[in-house]
Amino acid sequence: MSYLVLARKYRPKSFTEMVGQEHVVRALGNALQTGRLHHAYLFTGTRGVGKTTVSRILAKSLNCVGPDGSGGITDQPCGVCQACTDIDSGRFVDYTELDAASNRGVDEVQALLEQAVYKPVQGRFKVFMIDEVHMLSNTAFNAMLKTLEEPPEYLKFVLATTDPQKVPVTVLSRCLQFNLRPMAPETVLEHLVKVLAAENVPAEPAALRLIARAARGSMRDALSLTDQAIAFGSGQLQVETVRQMLGSVDRSHVFQLIDALAQGDGKTVVETSETLRVNGQSAASTLEEMSVVLQRMAVLQAVPDSADESDPEGAETARLAALLPADETQLLYSLCLHGRGELGLAPDEYAALTMVLLRLLAFKPGVAGSAEKKTLKSPETRAAASVPVARPAAPVAAAPVSAPTPPVAARPITATAPPSSAAPVHPSHGQVLSVVDAAHPTPPATPVAGAPAAAKVMAVPVRVAPESRADAPGPSAGSPLVPTEEGAYWHLTVQQLVASEAVTALVRELALQSQLVARDSDQWLLRVERESLNSTSSRERLQAALQAAGHNVTLAVEIGRVGDSPAKRNAAIAEEKQQAAEKLIYEDPFVQTMMRDFGAKIVPGSIKPIDINA
Structure with missing residues (x-):
């Protein structure tokens, strides 16, 4: 007598024996009881959670005739009639299972659909079960769409897949979809206890917990691992042997x-x-x-x-x-x-x-060395970090500070300085230099008693550079707009050129960043602050654009301070719109109520003006 593995021997034969899929069992049971049967079902889920099992139970429920042969559609198949036993044994002529992984072409699907025109031979319904349906080719999916949408009343489709994302939406929309969930380790453990009790196999609870966790939600995997553990442990399940078999850590x-x-x-x-x-x-x-x-x-x-x-x-x-x-x-x-x-x-x-x-x-806080701030300073350097580095006294001019910094007074050296050579002393990594304000020079430090006159030292000022070039103010940064009559005319002209895309790239920047200083009948004088904008090619292209717009003039460009340019006017207009938008929001009664009663706050920068003409 051949041995039947536990996963097949204890495959559920009815909905009441299903474990861990109560949501699917309840929906299908109610549909069978009320007769509200759909023509196509799609079961999804990971491996070993019961997709094929539910399909077979559903086929038995549709074709069961009861022990006496007079039964109808039921949610509790008898399991003893001809239809139930034949479906369980896989020889029911009206129940067809197609493995789409090995029969994924259009020819195999057409051969299956050709049977749809014939009524059931033995049962009440024909049931076509296509497993791993996502493996079908696109042409195979297209071939079955019409039949899947309007099958004969005696035909039911059951599709199963582990990857529903690969199933076309045209197929998904024609099916009732049920997602079979991975089972919790506690559910798997409870079922394994019942199975091993029926098999009279002694097992330690800790060993079954290891198997339940290793199954990762699959009941079939759990039963297969149990079979392996029984063989590995010579008919009994002990925690040490199961751990050794699984390779899990104690x-x-x-x-x-x-x-x-x-x-x-x-x-x-x-x-x-x-x-x-x-x-x-x-x-x-x-x-x-x-x-x-x-x-x-x-x-x-x-x-x-x-x-x-x-x-x-x-x-x-x-x-x-x-x-x-x-x-x-x-x-x-x-x-x-x-x-x-x-x-x-x-x-x-x-x-x-x-x-x-x-x-x-x-990374654990409190461990030696982790709470200490990481630094490149050596212990000797850290010990000397509090002493400012000095040079021999010499007529040193105070260097101007390149960035605004608060005045910091130099600290005189209180320890005996070593004899200094003619070479300057360069600071090493981790040493701290005192900063001397150029506007408030510090008098020379008092010499140490007993030290030679050449040992008089003073702190050397340190230049503080801006962190990046973006921090340094530009030539026109912060300069206010000074409206002029020529500026208004130039702003209108440039806006027309930009709107018509007559100027682009550097030519557009030259027009936006320049100021019209003077204009005559045949010559206009522009002023820009950046020499890079005053290139011959840009000037000639801007002049050509003006002439094409009807201004037959010759351009002359000079370098100087700009007070009224189209860019400044555009920025002023944008700022005015921004202030108007913020005023409108802050003065809104609803906004004021929310801020007053609920402590609401407006996120800075979230208010943007909307151009209704755009």
């Missing part, structure tokens, strides 16, 4: 690592990592188990009453949750997740695991 090592990280004990962290290497434990599994424990710790820290009394590891998890601050728990969790992705980049995954653990230790 939680005691995980608890030891987290405890050492909480205590800042680097030695224990490295020793535990070496123990994992010697035992051949998976580095990825170690970080995964740490992530699981840290997640439970974070939940306990946020909701202390959420502890699971039935979990034998709950007490240790609660102890670590009380030992480690909540922010450090979140940090460790994040680093473990990112560390799993780095294991494949390292030449040795155990070395990568050690580095991840040491990174967890390095």
